[in-house]
Amino acid sequence: MARLQPVRGTHDILEIKARTFDYIVSHFKAVAERYGHGEISTPIFEFTEVFKRTLGETSDVVTKEMYTFEDRSGEQLTLRPEYTAGIARAFISGGMQQLAPCKFYAYGPMFRYERPQKGRMRQFHQIDAEILGVPEPQADVELLAMAADFLREIGLLDRVTLEINSLGDVESRQAYRDALVVYFQEYKDQLSQDSQERLDRNPLRILDSKNEGDKAIVANAPSIQDYLNEESRLFFSAVCQGLELLDIPYTVNERLVRGLDYYSHTAFEFTTTELGAQGTVLAGGRYDKLIEQMGGPATAGIGWAGGLERLAELVTAEHMPEAHRPVAIIPMGGLAQVKAMKLAHDLRLQGFHIEMGYRGNLGKRLKRANKANAVAAILMGEDEMARRVVTVRNLDSGEQQEVALSDVAQALQPYR
């Protein structure tokens, strides 16, 4: 406890930020329910194996970004770096194949040990949607439609671009990977240091390198589209047709790849140019082999996750509902204090938002009521108490009137 500061890459969330998060999440939940998704909440930590096996031993997330620790009984546990692995695990351990198809939504904190920068922190928050047990491309379309609806509702759809690509099935992906290795091998010594390493580890990643020299070489690299087998091609065109049917604008980006090993077929990202280096605001894809790979029954899956912090950066005040304006109760004197406490309680039971003025003379208390953005103030002085009335003052117009103590709730109706 020596350092009284938040742990690196973590933040306290309050006031406007908290309200923005709540705004985004409540719209997300409403849209997800509309699409027939049910809420699932999985633990924020799992056995380390759950993530290691699903994300791939060599992925960055596993090799350098996991928050892993040993608990008192010696178990290796990891704070979740993403949602899909935990949900897939829940699907298996809950025997949910009997219930498939399953449509879930979830939201909560994620943890990755990374160097913080704009739009990236060690504890961050995601919303997440998954469909398990539907191998048909209609699920891809539905999930993308849901994402687009959600983004529209929070006013962001016209500020992001949907890019999609197909990574093909296992066979197509392997063929493409081989072709890429052959191609890049030619230019190996011209590639950046990073990309030379990628060539061994994950050649697909070279495609979205930000290095200028790499970009020139990538420009002439073979396209995944030419390596998709019949089945994969049909699948991808079904997804594209579905998007067109629903008027969801998108662009095919042949260079779009995903970092985690488990993706196949559809991969997509909603991106913005407004957030600097971290432009991906919501992204996901299909993972048909994942559950089987984890040791569960062969079950197709597709899902996406959106970053709350990144979405919140984009949400502007005009889309946010205004904070509810309270009514301030201002007692002056001992008797009024007691009456005020009772009145405040009664009004709150009836659903009013009540602020209490505790200190200072009337002027100070009104000033504080003003600062709290109160719509009205209820003034309770000694003489009012004697006559069993209060003064209700409209803080916008300055108009005020005396109201019988028993009729206060009625008089406050306009300020609800």
Add this chain to the structure above:
RNA sequence: GCGGGUGUAGCUCAGUUGGUUAGAGCGCCAGAUUGUGGCUCUGGAGGUCGCCGGUUCAAAACCGGUCACUCGCCCCA
């Protein structure tokens, strides 16, 4: 893990080639106004100059280290 930038009041920042009591605006508190807010005026509180060490007669300033924040790389929501 790697590279750049920045750390001075609650917040945003100024602070001359090193020079003695470190400033402004906003915010906060109080008064002008013993029961009437927003505007105005007056006054006040609030600082280990991120931390440790070094150079110097003298360091907020220069040097080294360290921590934090921030932007970028890797990677990702």
